[in-house]
Amino acid sequence: MLKRLSLLCAIVIAGCTSGKSNNPDSTAAASAGLTGAGSTFINPIMTHWASEYPKDGGISINYQSVGSGAGINNLIDHTVDFAGSDAPMNADELARAKAPVIHVPAVIGAVCVGYNVNGVSTGLKLSSQVIADIFLGKIQYWNDKAIASANAGVKLPHEKIFTAHRSDGSGTTAIFTDYLSKVSPEWKSKVGQGKTVSWPEGGLGGKGNAGVAEILKQHANSIGYVELAYAAQNNIAYASVQNAAGNFVAPSSESAAAAAEAFPMPDNMTAMITNTSAAQGYPITGFTWLITYKDGPKADAVKKFIAWATTKGQADCKALYYAPIPQSVAAAVAAQLGTSSAAK
C-alpha cells in the first residue's frame, strides 16, 4: 500500500521537476522578453506588433490589455516594463512614479460613437451637443427631435436610449470626456474629464473596449464609445460626428490623421487632440502613448521596441483603422528616444 502511495508521490514530484528542468532550454528565448500592460485602445495593433516584432529580429513582447489606468499603476509599481495609455500620466501619477518617465506617441486612433439600433446603419449624424445630451440623460429616446433633425430620411424608433461606458480606468474614457468637456460647458461643470468619471445617465459599464463593444453587440438601442477597430472588426454601426468646422465626419484612419495635423506637439509629447479645427478632422481623436522609465536596466530594450513600433510598425496602422503618427511627431520621437539613450 505504501509502495503505491510513494509511487504516486514520485510521479507528482517527477512531473513538477520536469516542469522546472525545462527552464534552461527556454532561457535564451524568453528571459529577454518585455512585459507591458494598459490601454485596450491600442490592443489590436499592439498584439499585431507582438507577433511581428520577434519575426523582425526583436525580442518577445507580452502585452496585456488591462486598461490605461491599470497599466499606469503597473508601471508605477514597476511590475511591467512599459505601459500603454491613451491619456498622459497626470501630476499625481507622475509624483508617485518617482523616477522620470517618457511618453512616446505610438499611434493615433479615433473613438467612435457606436450604436445598435435596428434598421439604422453606420453613418447616423450626431452633433457634439446631441452626444453630450445623450450621455447627460437629457435626450432619452432615439427619435428625439435633436437626433432626427440632422438625420432626415433615417427611420428612428421610439425606443429608450441605453448608454454603455467603461467600468475600468480608461484612456478611451479620458479622450471621450475630454472632447465632451470642450464642447459642452454643462458636461464640463457636471461631469468633467478623466480616466474614470461618474456617469450622470447611469447606463451599463463594460471592462475594456472589448467589454463595451460586446455590450453594443448584445443590447438593442444601446450607444457607447469604443476605439474604431473594435467597432469596424465587429460590424458595429458608428456615427459621423459634427466637428468644430461644422462638418459631419466619419471616424477613419484619414480623418483621425487630419485631426492630429491641426495640433502642435509640445516638448513632453502629451497633446490631447480632441475637437480639432481641421475641416475634415474627426473630433474625438487621441494619441496612444507608450510610457516607460527614462532609465533602468531594461530601458534600452524597451526604447528599441518603441523605436521599431514608431517606424516600421507604423506600416500596419491603416489596416487596423489607426493613423500613423505625423512625420513631424515621428522625428521628435526619434530625437526623444535617441537623446534619452545618449544621455544615459
Next chain:
Amino acid sequence: MTIAESSFRSTGRSRFRRSLSAFMAGLSIAAAIIACVALLSVLVYIVINGIGSISLSTFTEGPVPQGQPGGGLRNGIVGTLILMSIGSVIGLPIGILGGVYQLETNTTFSRTLRFFTDVLNSIPSIVMGLFAYLIVVLPVAAFSPGHAFSAFAGGVALGFLMIPTVMRTTEEILRLVPTTLRDASLALGASRWRTTWSVVLPAARGGIVTGVLLALARIAGETAPLLFTAFGNLDFNVRLDHPIDALPLNIFNYATSPYENLHHLALAGAIILLAIILILSLAARYALRGQTME
C-alpha cells in the same frame, strides 16, 4: 419516512405526521433533482456549444493578434497545468501535515489553529490573490523592475487557497480511522509518527485523495487571484519566473470580448478545463482502485 410509513394505528395525528413527512420528502427530492438539472444543463450547454470549437489547433496554437481569426489555447492549457503543479507543491504538504497535526493533538493551540483554518477557508480567492501580489509580486518588482508577474506568484496564490481545504478534509477523514487501529499499532511498539505514517495515513488515503481533488478542482478554475499574479502571456512560457497564461484567464478575457473566434475559444476552454478536472479525478481513482475508504 420509514417511521411515518411503519404501521401505526391510522389516527388523525399519525395521518398528519405521515403526510407532513411525505411532503418534506417530496421537497428534498425536488431540491436534489433541481441541483442535478442545474449541473446537467451547465454541462450539456457548454459541451453542445463548445465541442464544435475544439480542433487540433486549439491545443497547438497560441493567441493570434486581436481581430484576426483562429488562435488556440496552448499557452493557457500548459499554464494551467503548471500553475496547478506549483499550487500542489506548496499546498499539499502543508495541508496534509497540518491536518494530521490538528487531529493527532488536541490542545488549545491546535484548536485555535483549527479556528483559523476555518477562517482561511472562507477567505475570498481575490483576497488571496492580493496577498500573493503583496508578498511576491511587489517585492520582486522592487528588486527586478518589469519582471514581477510570474507563474510562481500565481502558484503561491493557488497553493494558499488549497491549504485550508486540504487541511480540513484530511482532518475529517483521519477522524474516521478507527482508534483501535492506532491502539494496535502503538501496542506493537510503533512510535507515534510511525503509526501515523504507516497505519493511519494509508488507511485514510482514499479520502485524502478525494480532498486533494476537491482542492485541485477548486483552484483549477480560479481567475481572480491570477489576474495580478500570473498575469497572462501572449507567448508560450514554461518558466516559473515569467508571466504565464491560464485557461480561466483566457475564458474570462475571451468571453467578454466582441470577437466571434474568441467566443469559440472561451467555450473550448471551458470544456478543456472540465476535462482536465475529470481526467485528474479518474486517474487518481484508478491509482487507488480497491483501496478507498471514504
